[in-house]
Amino acid sequence: MKTISISLKKNEKVYFLGDFHLGSLDKSESIKRERKIISFLDSIKSNAKDLFLMGDLFDFWYEYKEVVPKGFIRFFGKIAEISDNGTNIHLVLGNHDMWVIDYFKKEFKINVYNDLIKVKINNNSLLIGHGDGIGKGDIGYKFLKTIFKNQFIKFLYRWIHPDIGIKIGKYFSNKNKGKEHNYSKINNNRIFNYCKEIEEISHYDYYIFGHSHLSIEKEINKNSKYINVGEWIEECSYLEVNNGYYKLKRFSV
Numbered sequence: 612m613k614t615i616s617i618s619l620k621k622n623e624k625v626y627f628l629g630d631f632h633l634g635s636l637d638k639s640e641s642i643k644r645e646r647k648i649i650s651f652l653d654s655i656k657s658n659a660k661d662l663f664l665m666g667d668l669f670d671f672w673y674e675y676k677e678v679v680p681k682g683f684i685r686f687f688g689k690i691a692e693i694s695d696n697g698t699n700i701h702l703v704l705g706n707h708d709m710w711v712i713d714y715f716k717k718e719f720k721i722n723v724y725n726d727l728i729k730v731k732i733n734n735n736s737l738l739i740g741h742g743d744g745i746g747k748g749d750i751g752y753k754f755l756k757t758i759f760k761n762q763f764i765k766f767l768y769r770w771i772h773p774d775i776g777i778k779i780g781k782y783f784s785n786k787n788k789g790k791e792h793n794y795s796k797i798n799n800n801r802i803f804n805y806c807k808e809i810e811e812i813s814h815y816d817y818y819i820f821g822h823s824h825l826s827i828e829k830e831i832n833k834n835s836k837y838i839n840v841g842e843w844i845e846e847c848s849y850l851e852v853n854n855g856y857y858k859l860k861r862f863s864v
Contacts, residue, residue, distance in 0.1 A: 613726075623853070647847060648689075675769055678773045728740070738817075746802060798822055799823040802822070825842075
């Protein structure tokens with residue numbers, strides 16, 4: 612498991628946010644969402660030492676060796692600007708963008724993680740992940756994830772022309788829209804229970820996840836807390852960290 616250490620000075624902050632689902636369903640709504648995310652990134656770029664993108668940035672992302680999906684140019688431009696200005700950007704892959712190769716690393720100097728990561732911010736220890744496929748239950752998805760992450764399956768999929776392959780991916784990504792909301796509390800409970808099990812073995816001050824589309828802060832015990840950073844389709848929620856201060860907030864233009 613990857614470990615990251617961050618030393619924050621007084622005026623520096625760390626931000627956690629994700630589940631943008633850019634490209635989801637209606638294009639005009641996706642662009643509005645993209646502009647709101649850019650406004651938020653503009654508002655934090657002067658004090659963000661580290662930025663954690665918690666997965667599912669796109670509703671579907673499949674990266675070929677020489678081709679990436681069209682769109683999101685406004686978002687990419689702002690990410691490039693923030694990275695060039697010195698903010699360390701970390702991407703924890705979600706279930707909608709697990710098919711990343713090296714585009715984000717090479718173009719934007721983004722650190723990409725396929726699994727849970729340990730983070731140390733000053734004196735606090737954190738366990739961070741997207742939240743899909745962990746804990747008990749969700750057997751069907753866990754089986755599918757094993758298939759999706761199989762290197763041979765990914766190799767075969769790349770032989771499909773991008774115009775067709777990306778359309779297929781978008782079709783299946785949109786197929787279950789509307790159902791995901793019904794699983795928000797279920798997923799939050801599943802992730803929370805997983806964190807409780809981990810806490811019995813190894814202590815973390817904070818467990819930070821996404822995936823459930825429901826922002827929440829919940830004590831695991833008196834020394835440990837679970838935080839889900841929510842999503843940007845409706846809530847526009849994020850976690851801000853500064854000098855031992857961990858606060859869920861919502862962004863509005």
